[in-house]
Amino acid sequence: MDFQAILKTVGILSLVSAALSVIISIAEGVLNNYGIVELDINNGKKKLQVKGGSSLLSTLASEKIFIPSACGGKATCGLCKVSVQEGAGPLLMTEEPYITPEERKQNMRLSCQIKVKTNMKLLIPEALFNIREFICELVEIEDMTYDIKRLRMKLPEGQTIDFKAGQFMQFYTKPYGKVKEEVFRAYSISSKATEKDHLELLIRLVPNGICTTYVHTVLKVGDKVRLSGPYGDFYLRGDCEELIMIAGGSGLAPIRSLVYDVIEKGLPHKMRFFFGANTLRDLYYVDEFEQIEKDYPQFKFIPCLARPEPSDNWQGVTGFVTVALQDQVDTGEGKEAYLCGSPGMLDACIKILKEKGFTDETIFYDKF
Template sequence: MSYKVTLAPFDVEFSCEENDTILEAAFKAGVALRHGCKHGGCGACKVKVLDGCVEHNDHATAISEAEIDEDIALLCCSLPEEDVVIELNDDYTLEELTPEFPVAEHPLTLAELTWVTHDIAHLVLTLPEGECFGFRAGQYLEISLRGDENFRSFSMANISTDGGVELLIKLMPNGHFSRYLKDQACAGDALTIRGPFGQFGISDTEAPMVMIAGGSGMAPIMSMLRQLKDEKSTRPIQFFYGARSQEDLFWVDQIKSFSLDLPNFEFIPALSEEPSDSGWQGEKGLITDVVARRTVESLRGSEGYLCGPQGMIDAAVDVLKSKGMFSARIRFDKFLISAD
């Protein structure tokens, strides 16, 4: 049994199988709907159901009974009970709904695993000969061990033209995929990815960019920097990167070397817990305080690109807005935890 889902005000329709959520069915049909955690916890995929009826599964926590009574639904947890018509936000465009790189599943092999810090792994994954995984810099994929249904989200650190896939993954205590990386992973392992997902990416403007990342939030920023380098961009770019101590910093020389190709690039690493006698000459303190301290001119015409844990992003958005940046020019990817 399947039901028809229509997206208003566009003429876009797809069918949804009985046990699929509307979000899953959209991905299968190559339709990109906005979403966040994909398991009912963040509310990013909330929409109005204009016609027809949906049932929410048990994961739907970011929606109230009152909202459900008013025909609001979370796409990642909604199962249609009949044909439905969904109303999308006014600012959706047809191009966004039908992306250049539709979601697909690919088998893949772990080629290399390197620990770049004590708790961040760099993975290089290769696709079967002749297969290609296209994506925009800033997007993410879902990955699992072949045959395991516990998919986890990670952002690509490379750019699509490289052929393979590079990820930066922070170990989560007792995390499902983290445990595999720490205890079992070895070159040659068979994995599955699906994607690409997400709207995080570089705008098509020449506006100055303020990039802020912490920990493995480096991944999509690295991908964007690689793309900007390929495009020989002359945009002013400041990259603020927060870590606890020197042992949590990685790829510093590689990032600094972007300034050879990007004439207006500045890299500002900052350490929040570095001992005072360590000899560290760079910035100290929380990365958001460092951004606030070093930003003396208005950010009215600039764009923000933020990536990392939710708390850091919320604080960074406040700082950028306090410096004059418009909310609509702040793009971010929150690294939400899958198991919660």
């Protein structure tokens, strides 16, 4: 085959490839163009005309109806459940691990996984219509440890927020670097529930985490921050004499808010806070909790280091937080447990708590 023939062949292939690309693009436009569809919410109480093609989670958010989601729509948290009476199609494999047999009878679905393609009928808890969006100003950013930052945000002038200590907010990034789209993640509120014009979050840097990298490398004081919330069922029940609180890393956030809630309301509960970390440099808010311990005899702070360095000169509890829990909590009688941390830590702690007589009705946790 001579050189001209080769060029001709390459040219023909290029034209064919370009034509196929155009055909595919047109086909995608036609196939994904679902037009305007209707969302009927709570038996006609609210009807929305929306553009089809996006996930139910993002479609509702665009209409200022915010469904809880800790993972940003990746189908890894299972929080974004809504009851879809019509128009959802068959249950997807990505949903199956999160939908119980009882929930299937109720037509519960993960709103992040369902694409809005046709008219739908939904049942959404009325409480979610109280979820609000806030465009805040970042007024403080502080390094609490080498990988945890404290963000303090001021709500817009004249706006306030009511939340229960222990609840969380959804934090939205802006496009940055190679990240071209907005993403969001859930972070527990660490500030006092009585402080209604500011919010504080504790955010740990996750390697390659889109949202946490944005917080740790891009965000600066004075920036506008978009939040929605509050969300969550992790809050004080208090039908007991003593609260056993357990956290690790940035899981300290909701526990801090809960501790101040008990104190500011003058509640009589005893509190023991077991905080797990690896080394001394992973501990933070130590001075604050030790001062609370001095001022309020009903509160006890128990930091635990799993792998203290020789230079730490650590004199406290050594070992995982489960060691202290096993040694220092004798029974679940008259107690409630509140936990926030990694799935592995929570699973290990819950196992010990149940062995000591705690039940599903007396153990409350956030597992992000």
